[in-house]
Amino acid sequence: MILVTNDDGIDSPGLVALARALTSVEEICVIAPNRNWTAAGHTKTLDRPLRVAEITLPGSRLKAFSSDGSPSDCVALGFLGLAPERPRLVVSGINTGPNMGSDITYSGTVSAAMEGVVSGVPAIAISLADYYQWDFHYAAQFAARLARRVLKSGLERDVLLNVNVPSGRRTDIRGVQVTRLGRREYNDELIRRKDPFGRDYFWIGGGPPGGTGEPGTDLHAVAAGYVSITPVQLDLTNHDLIEHIATWGLKA
DSSP states (O other), rough: OOEEEEESOOOOOHHHHHHHHHTTSOOOOEEEESSSSSTTOOOOOOOOOEEEEEEEESSHHHHHHHHHHSSHHHHIIIIIIIOOOOOOOEEEEEESOOOOGGGTTOHHHHHHHHHHHHHSOEEEEEEEEEESOOOOOOHHHHHHHHHHHHHHHHOOTTTEEEEEEEOOOOOGGGGGEBBBBOOEEEEEEEEEETTTOOEEEEEEEEEEOOOOOOOOHHHHHHHHEEEEEEESOOOOGGGHHHHHTTTTTTOO
């Protein structure tokens, strides 16, 4: 069984396209949040109960569970018993917008895939790298082919594949590259406004993130028209620094 989720919410056409495509691979269980959780990161709800409703995905006959929890909560719910059987793979997406470089530390899409890895199975996070126009057909078909290959060939259970698909027509896509994470450039700004009572409130705003990326990175591959697949592991240790910091002679 494949557990399918996202961070754009249960009504997202990207989720519907992904779920439809994955039915050709294996039985699926869809558990997704009932609202948009973009940039939620790896949020997990421990301070209140979670509510779940069974629905039909918009424009389809596919049954799904809609939860008021985060994307990570949705995956946890599936592994803790909401799914009819233990999933063998988690697929999260299709996100409306890229998740490249340090985006993955913010992304609810990638964090949902991380929760699959935490639960002991490999995962795929897939995003469509455009902020304004989305045609999910090719990305959904690519996700299904990749999921089939992962299930057939095997993938370490502590790894997720972060996939970014360039926008445009299928004929515009030049191929597939296996990449490393690039370095994002963020254009955030603090927007200060006043509410009707004269009190300040704030938006953290700004334009879409930039960054061209060096050859071999996800940013460079997508900009050149390639699908980017970045293997991501949860071990964030900087192993090269362990022995160096040990020489500092720090004492308790």
